C-alpha cells in the first residue's frame with residue numbers, strides 16, 4: 001500500500017520560490033569584480049533567475065544541456081545556480097584555478113553549450129575559446145558598459161544585456177527529481193578529471209541535511225559568508241541551504257585576502273562563514289597584528305583539508321568563534337561529517353572537548369559510513385583502529401559522469417580514498433589520504449598529525465609532511481616548512497618541538513625549509529608535486 005501524501009518532486013527551483021515567498025526581503029550582498037558592493041534581495045534574485053531561464057529558452061537550449069560557469073561567488077552566479085538548474089539544464093561549475101588546457105578538456109568532455117564567466121577569467125576564455133568545440137555562446141558576467149571591446153571572442157555578450165531582453169514571468173517546469181542539476185569535476189590529481197553529476201533530489205536532500213543544527217545549523221537569523229567557492233562543489237551547498245533557510249548571503253567575489261574578507265565580515269555583520277584552512281590563515285594573519293576582533297561572527301565551518309588544532313583554539317580562545325570541523329568531498333555533494341559535541345561532552349574539561357573538536361566529526365543523517373581493512377572487512381569503532389573509509393547515501397556518487405573510471409562502488413559503498421578512525425560515539429577522524437599515509441616499519445604515521453604539530457609552532461607558517469623511501473623502514477616522514485617572516489627557526493629546534501608530543505618513531509627524520517608550498521586548484525597541498533620536487537632528496541644518514 002502506498003502512502004497518500006502529495007508526490008511533489010524535490011526540485012531546486014522550489015528553493016528560490018520558497019526564498020522569494022517567505023524571505024523575499026532577506027539580503028544578498030556581493031563584492032563584485034567591477035569593484036562595487038552590490039545589494040539586493042531574494043525577491044530580486046528569484047526574478048532574475050527566472051529571466052535566466054527565459055534567456056536560456058531563447059537560446060533554444062535543450063533539457064539537460066550544460067551551461068558552464070567560470071565565476072567567483074556573486075549574485076549573478078547565484079542567479080545561474082537557480083535559472084540553469086531550475087529550467088532543467090545542467091549547471092557546470094568550472095574551477096578557474098585549473099590549467100587552461102584542463103579547463104578546455106573539461107568543457108569539451110561536458111559538452112558545454114554556454115560559458116558564462118567573470119571578467120577576471122577573460123584571459124582563460126581567450127586562451128581556450130578556439131579549443132572549446134561545443135560552446136556556442138559566451139556570456140561575460142557584467143553589463144554592456146564593462147563588456148570588453150575586441151576580446152577576440154565571437155558573439156560575446158554581457159550578462160546584463162542578455163537578460164534585459166527577457167521578462168521575469170516564468171513558470172518553473174516540473175520534472176523527475178532525479179534529473180541532473182549540476183556537474184562538478186574533481187581536481188584530478190591522477191589522470192583526467194572525473195565528474196560528479198548531482199541531481200535535484202540529491203541537492204535538495206543535501207540542503208535539508210546541511211541546514212540541520214548539528215550540521216551547518218543555518219537559520220533565517222544568520223548572515224552567511226561562503227568563502228568556499230561556488231566553482232567547486234557548489235560552495236558546499238551553501239547557496240541552496242541559504243535559500244532553504246532564508247539566511248542573508250554575503251558573497252566575497254574575488255576578494256579572498258584577509259583584509260577584504262575581514263571588511264565584509266564586519267560591514268555585513270556576518271554570523272557564519274565557511275572556508276578551507278588556508279583562507280582562515282590569511283584572515284587571522286591579517287587580524288592579529290592590528291589586534292582586530294569580530295563583532296558578529298559566531299561560527300565558522302572549516303574543511304577541505306584538516307583544520308589544525310591551533311586554528312580551532314585561535315578562533316575559540318582569541319576571537320570567541322566556534323569552529324565546526326567538517327569533512328566531505330566532490331563525490332559527496334560534499335558534506336559527510338561535521339564535528340559538534342554531544343550533550344555528555346559539555347561537562348568535560350576544555351582540553352578533552354578539544355580532543356573531540358579536532359576530529360572531522362559525526363555523520364550527517366543521510367550519510368552512512370564504515371571503515372574496512374584492505375580485504376574489505378569492517379573494522380571496529382574504537383577511535384584507534386584505522387582503515388579505508390567507505391560511505392553511502394542519497395547524495396553520494398553512484399557513478400561518474402559518462403561512466404568514466406568504471407563502477408566506483410564496492411558492494412554499494414563508495415571508497416573515499418581517505419584513511420580514518422571512528423570512535424564509539426561515531427566521531428570520524430581522517431588520518432590521511434590513503435596515498436599520503438606514511439608506512440614506517442609496518443606502522444602507519446599520519447602526515448596530518450605531523451603537519452598539525454608543525455603549524456602549532458609559533459614560527460611556522462605552513463607545513464607539509466611526506467614519506468621518503470627508506471631501505472629499512474620502507475618510508476620515513478620528513479616535514480617541509482615555510483617559516484613565518486623574520487623567523488630564525490632551526491631544524492633541530494623544530495624536531496625538539498615534536499618530542500613528548502608524539503611517539504619517538506613518528507617524529508620526522510628531517511625538516512626541509514622552503515619558500516612556499518604549492519596548493520592545488522582546490523586549496524589542498526599537492527603532495528605528488530612535492531614528491532617530484534624532492535626526487536633527488538636523500539634522508540639524513542643514507
Ligand code: AMP
Nearest residue numbers: 303304305306326327328329330430522
Ligand atoms: P574534494 O573532492 O576536492 O573536495 O576533496 C575531498 C578530499 O579532501 C577528501 O577526500 C579528503 O581527503 C580531503 N578533506 C576534506 N575535508 C577534510 C578535512 N576536514 N580533514 C582532512 N581532509 C579533508
